[in-house]
Amino acid sequence: MAQAVQALFPGVKLGIGPAIENGFYYDFDMPEQLTPEDLPKIEKKMKEIIMANQKFERTEMSKEEALKLMEERGEKYKIELLHEIEDEKVSFYKSGAFIDLCRGPHIDHTGHIKAFKLLSIAGAYWHGIETNPMMQRIYGVAFENKADLASHLNNFEEAKKRDHRKLGKELDLFSIHEEAGTGFVYYHPKGAMVKNIIESFLKEENLKRGYEFVSIPHIAKIDLWNTSGHTNYYKENMYFMEIDQQDYVVKPMNCPGHILIYKRKLNSYRDLPVRYFELGTVYRYEKSGVLHGLLRVRGFTQDDAHIFCRIDQLEKEILDVLEFVNYIMKVFGFEYEVNLSTRPE
Known part of the structure; x- marks a missing residue:
């Protein structure tokens, strides 16, 4: 060619x-x-x-x-x-x-x-x-x-x-506006209703499985992200701002916030497992050349959860999560494959 x-x-x-x-x-x-x-x-x-x-x-x-x-x-x-x-x-x-x-x-x-x-x-x-x-x-x-x-x-x-971009326009579900910034989705009344129905379903399923709802702010001081390691390994995908002469980050992930909630008090081993769940909106910088409708965006809401458990509970928690994921995928008719990621020694 x-x-x-x-x-x-x-x-x-x-x-x-x-x-x-x-x-x-x-x-x-x-x-x-x-x-x-x-x-x-x-x-x-x-x-x-x-x-x-x-x-x-x-x-x-x-x-x-x-x-x-x-x-x-x-x-x-x-x-x-x-x-x-x-x-x-x-x-x-x-x-x-x-x-x-x-x-x-x-x-x-x-x-x-x-x-x-x-x-x-x-x-x-x-x-x-x-x-x-x-x-x-x-x-x-x-x-x-x-x-x-x-x-x-x-x-x-x-x-x-x-194509979901074509259907989104024809069915009046969502739009993306250049003047507001590419990669950020605006849900119209019909689209927001569909989104709300999906979120309600996910909340109900999480409650059934012993998850507790939490909610965290959309920004946090850079100190938190330094501690979590995000600024070392994820900086190019993060949005920064300054407030009162201090650096803040628009959250790219929910993990550090959920951990802050867990560590607010001493937790007994008898209280474990603790399962937190949030429909958390996160913001990640993606190059404009890779943005694609709803599939690759700069702001999105994810059904995010974190489990704190004992070592002897670990196997059951992993199996339960896999069963949960498989159930949700089947409900929505998704076919998928699994890749195992390990942490190098």
Whole structure:
């Protein structure tokens, strides 16, 4: 795709073009503003390249040689990427007159590509940082045969009809306002009602399982976050403010607040387990390039709980939590997988 875009639009600068879970994309810096009408033209050029059976030739060179090559070609983004690579040698792949920095591996030649489709164009800041140049990103998919591609495209069109951003607007459920800040959701009366019904259900289920409700402020002095370690490991995702010449943080998590409530008094082992629950709204800085409807935001409410228990109660508490999570997921019809995260010694 990058080869086709460079051939059709002189002066384009290449960003990155990785494979992703649902296909691939490539970021371009170019003077022309791409439109959906450009995608068929790019696809046509890609088919010409495929029909030519161009070989993919891998070559390795030192970083110094690579930097010189990219400087000659004026590929400023590739130069930046090269400076970020620690290896002394890097690899490029060449097909026809086109060459690109890539770890690989690749197929032998372009003729192996049997079925593909370019799907959409989007804007994306270089490296996802708002102060960097805005790139033009082209998304696409590729399959081993046309039948699989057709099936995927049909599913893709069906999914677009059920896109929550589209439904949210059509059903008048929620909105996000640029003038108020991207990533912050405003629930309309219908949306707020749905949200309230879900929250009421969660409260009832938590009460059934012995959880007690707590509620904590939305901001706290930075000292608390220094103690919890958040400022050491999570600072780039936190919002800061100054009040009465003291630094405060808008809470990115509820954990420290719940712990403060627990430690307010001496607790007997006979009182354990203690289970706290809160529908706590938290605020986390996310780069604008990754914000996505309700799925990736900067302010959201989470059903958060913390359990304080004895060692001999630990196994039962873990099993009960897993059962609780599984129950909630089934109620809402979610399919999910579990990954176990361990703390290194």
